[in-house]
Each structure stands twice: as structure tokens, then as C-alpha cells.
Amino acid sequence: MPELPEVEVLCRHLAPRLCGRVIGDVVIVREKVVRPTAPADLRRALSGATITGLDRRGKYLLFHLDRNGMEQCLIGHLGMTGRMFLQSASEPAPKHTAVHFELGRERFIYRDTRCFGRFTLDLSGLEKLGPEPLSEHFRPEAFRDALRKSRQPVKVKVMDQSLVAGVGNIYASEALHRAGISPRAVACRLSSAACYRLAAAIRSILGEAIEKGSGMSLDFSGDGAGDGFFYYGRSESPGEEREEGFRVYDREGEPCRTCEKPIRRIVQAARSTFYCPRCQGAGE
DNA sequence: ATGGCTGTTATCCG
DNA sequence: CCGGATAACAGCCA
Numbered sequence: 001m002p003e004l005p006e007v008e009v010l011c012r013h014l015a016p017r018l019c020g021r022v023i024g025d026v027v028i029v030r031e032k033v034v035r036p037t038a039p040a041d042l043r044r045a046l047s048g049a050t051i052t053g054l055d056r057r058g059k060y061l062l063f064h065l066d067r068n069g070m071e072q073c074l075i076g077h078l079g080m081t082g083r084m085f086l087q088s089a090s091e092p093a094p095k096h097t098a099v100h101f102e103l104g105r106e107r108f109i110y111r112d113t114r115c116f117g118r119f120t121l122d123l124s125g126l127e128k129l130g131p132e133p134l135s136e137h138f139r140p141e142a143f144r145d146a147l148r149k150s151r152q153p154v155k156v157k158v159m160d161q162s163l164v165a166g167v168g169n170i171y172a173s174e175a176l177h178r179a180g181i182s183p184r185a186v187a188c189r190l191s192s193a194a195c196y197r198l199a200a201a202i203r204s205i206l207g208e209a210i211e212k213g214s215g216m217s218l219d220f221s222g223d224g225a226g227d228g229f230f231y232y233g234r235s236e237s238p239g240e241e242r243e244e245g246f247r248v249y250d251r252e253g254e255p256c257r258t259c260e261k262p263i264r265r266i267v268q269a270a271r272s273t274f275y276c277p278r279c280q281g282a283g284e
Numbered sequence: 285a286t287g288g289c290t291g292t293t294a295t296c297c298g
Numbered sequence: 299c300c301g302g303a304t305a306a307c308a309g310c311c312a
Contacts, residue, residue: 002291032306059292080291081308096308114307116292125293152301161293168291270303272289 002078004133004166005209007059010084013220015054017086018063023049024102030115033098037121045072045121046101058129058165075123079116085109085220094221109221129165133202138164144195147187154190155183156269158202167202170249171209173274175201177248182281183266183273248274 026046028039045065049072053064061084063074076084082098089107093100096113110119118125130146131137146163147154157163158172167175176183179201181194190198247257252265256276266273 006291077292079293079307082291112307113309114290114292116306118293150300156301159292170291269301271292 002059002080002082003168003171004056004059004206005171005213007056007061007078007166008210009213009218010220011054011056011061012214013218014061014084014086018051018054018103018108021051021103023047023051023065023108024104026099026101027093028099029093030098030112033110033112033115033117033119035118035120035122042074042099042119042121046074057126057132058161059168060126060129072121073123074119074121075125076110077118077125079112079114079118081114082110082112082117083221083223084111087221111221113223128162130161130163131165133164133166133206138199138203140196140199143199144190144192147190147195150187152187153183153268154181154185154187154198155273157187158198159269159271164202166206169271169273170246171202171205173249174247175205177274177276177280178205180279180281183268183275185281248276250274 023046026043028034028043031039034042045067049065049067051063052066052071055062055064059077061076061078063076065072065074076082078084086103086106086108087094089102089105091107093107093109094111096111097109098112098115098117099110099119101108110117131139131142143164147157150157155172155176158167158175159169173183175198179194179197181190181198185194248263251263251274253262255261256263256279259276259278261276261278263274264277266275
């Protein structure tokens with residue numbers, strides 16, 4: 001569930017369940033997710049610590065800890081297939097659990113089938129992050145100036161975490177569609193107006209996704225393809241209206257919801273991009 | 285069933 | 299510095 005909205009919804013879900021609780025035994029199953037922190041160090045830092053708060057920054061989850069007055073921060077990143085959730089301590093940890101720890105009669109699970117994620121005391125990942133798109137720190141003028149410096153396709157720049165934090169492959173396509181900008185447009189050649197439209201579209205797309213995700217009952221432990229897209233996930237009330245879903249992402253060949261033209265798929269920086277050839281400009 | 289795809293990012297090249 | 303390619307990995311799908 002990796003992009004900003006998913007992490008935000010997860011953060012809101014976990015915060016009231018974790019805050020104030022004391023961490024018991026810590027088990028690190030997949031050591032590579034703890035890199036570059038030594039697993040023994042992580043265990044030592046967590047065991048007996050109180051979780052005092054939870055935060056999100058970009059796609060990172062921040063766990064604020066207090067151990068005998070010593071404050072520390074643990075960060076988690078879900079990579080592509082990470083999941084974090086609570087279960088009963090009497091159940092065995094599920095397959096692909098990377099790290100788990102006890103919280104009284106519950107157990108916190110971080111599961112990650114591909115182990116692209118991280119669970120670490122190393123905060124260096126945060127330093128490279130650009131502004132939070134939903135905060136005042138995200139300034140359209142600065143965003144435009146950053147785009148002007150690059151000759152890469154704008155889609156690739158929107159996913160650049162140092163430019164704006166938290167936008168991944170799905171919402172990059174969605175935001176460009178909303179802004180009416182071709183994903184192949186060269187970043188430095190966009191007009192100021194286009195950059196501002198894009199900044200606004202990023203904000204609104206992410207904000208709406210959070211809203212949508214917060215309103216659903218979710219299965220945070222869910223597995224399998226498509227489950228990470230929580231707003232699509234199962235767990236909708238039975239029967240009734242189907243969610244509208246994405247405007248372009250994963251809709252190759254299907255009609256654009258605005259103009260009916262078939263959505264196209266291209267590959268940029270080795271990732272799929274989806275766009276409408278009519279709504280998003282004839283070409284570059 | 286075999287090969288191509290997948291939500292991320294660090295790193296290595298030219 | 300910039301930008302492209304690849305690797306890390308397991309599972310799903312056609």
C-alpha cells in the first residue's frame with residue numbers, strides 16, 4: 001500500500017492503537033529490512049520502549065519512541081508489498097513477516113513479501129525528501145522552478161521524492177490526467193501555468209484518495225494482487241455501487257472517463273504510465 | 285507453464 | 299550533474 005494516501009490512512013489507523021503502548025519481545029525475521037541498522041541495535045532500541053506517537057513523512061511511517069526518557073525514532077517504509085497491522089499474540093506470525101513485536105496480548109506485524117521496504121533507526125532517507133504536498137511547504141513556484149531544471153519527462157519528475165514527497169506511480173498518472181498534461185512533456189518546457197495546475201492536481205488527487213481511504217473499512221493485513229489499493233479492495237458494503245476508481249491508472253484500452261478516447265499505456269523510467277491522448281495533449 | 289508484469293528506491297554506469 | 303538501466307524479491311496473471 002505504498003503511496004502517500006495509503007501510508008497516511010495506515011498511520012491514522014495505527015496511531016490510536018499503538019500510542020502509549022509498551023513494546024515487548026521483538027523478533028526480526030528478515031534482517032535485510034532493518035538495513036543499515038544492526039538488527040541487535042533495533043531490538044535493543046525497541047524492547048521496553050513506549051510508542052509515544054506516529055507520523056507520516058512522504059511514504060515513510062515514523063514511530064516515536066521513549067525508553068527511560070531516551071527519545072528515538074524508528075522509520076518504516078513499505079516498499080511495494082509491505083503491510084503493517086495488529087493481530088492477536090496467540091496467532092502465529094503470517095508468512096513473509098519481516099519484523100514483529102509484542103504489545104501485551106496483541107502483536108504488531110510488519111510483513112513484506114518482496115522485502116523492498118525498511119524498518120530501521122536510520123533516518124537518512126528522510127533527508128532527501130521534498131516538501132509534503134498537502135502542507136504549506138509545498139509551494140507551486142518552487143515546484144515550477146524545480147521542474148525547470150530537468151529535461152526528464154514530467155511524469156518521472158513527479159515521482160522524484162526530492163521534488164515532492166509521496167507521489168508514486170499511480171498518483172503521478174492520475175495527477176497528470178487531472179492537470180491535462182502529457183506525461184511525456186519535458187519538465188523544463190512546461191509553462192508556469194501548467195506547473196501550477198499540476199501542483200494543484202497533485203494536492204487534490206492525494207487529498208481525495210486519503211478521504212476515500214479513510215471512509216472505508218479496510219483489511220490492512222490483506223494479501224494478494226490489488227489488495228494494496230485499498231480503495232478498491234474488497235470490504236465494500238455488500239451489493240450497491242461500485243467505486244469509480246482511477247481515471248487512467250491500469251485502464252489501458254478503456255475509454256477515458258472525460259472524452260471516451262481509449263487510455264494509452266507507455267513505459268517511462270521502466271514504469272508503466274497511463275494517460276489519455278486527447279485530454280493530455282497531442283504529444284510532447 | 286513460462287515469461288512478463290507489479291505499489292519502491294539505491295546504485296551503478298556513461 | 300543528469301538520466302537511463304539494473305538489481306533487490308516473490309507472486310500473480312495471461
